[in-house]
Amino acid sequence: GNSVTQMEGPVTLSEEAFLTINCTYTATGYPSLFWYVQYPGEGLQLLLKATKADDKGSNKGFEATYRKETTSFHLEKGSVQVSDSAVYFCALGVTGNEKLTFGTGTRLTIIP
């Protein structure tokens, strides 16, 4: 079956630090990969996505590269801000399967 494993949290960083949140997956077929962000009290928002191997998704300074050889989709940002504090979810979707598979989420806190 399909599964997503992401870095356990919580993660606490100082402002302007470099961020990496690890995500690895197992999937049948050729998945699309996603990162979602959830700010306090809100629903999930799509942050970025990649639909095939070696694609790089990027948005708001965040990046993630679809690595088929390591089955990974790690989220990175060069310089985090306090406003990046949120919960981040890695997810995958496979054509023919109606359901997205989510990781357990990683809570990120950025301190000034």
Added chain:
Amino acid sequence: SQTIHQWPATLVQPVGSPLSLECTVEGTSNPNLYWYRQAAGRGLQLLFYSVGIGQISSEVPQNLSASRPQDRQFILSSKKLLLSDSGFYLCAWSRLNTEAFFGQGTRLTVV
């Protein structure tokens, strides 16, 4: 553009009372629709999904049920709430197995 509406935003209900949460999608047709629950500090649990009117798949046995009376309407219900039903409920839609788009969520507290 597509939008998803979910209401109410917050709800406090006594144990044993009924529940009805509603979700509607605009700007698309025949979406896949989903209900998730998120317990405090935890990940997402898929409760129900639907690929068409009247078609409901349940992921976990529970005190809740779902219905899809119209193409873009998805309702989560319970006849009698339990304390353990408290949580943050999220509705979502997707098309063609691409990314899902989420509503703003309903914070349900059963007292």
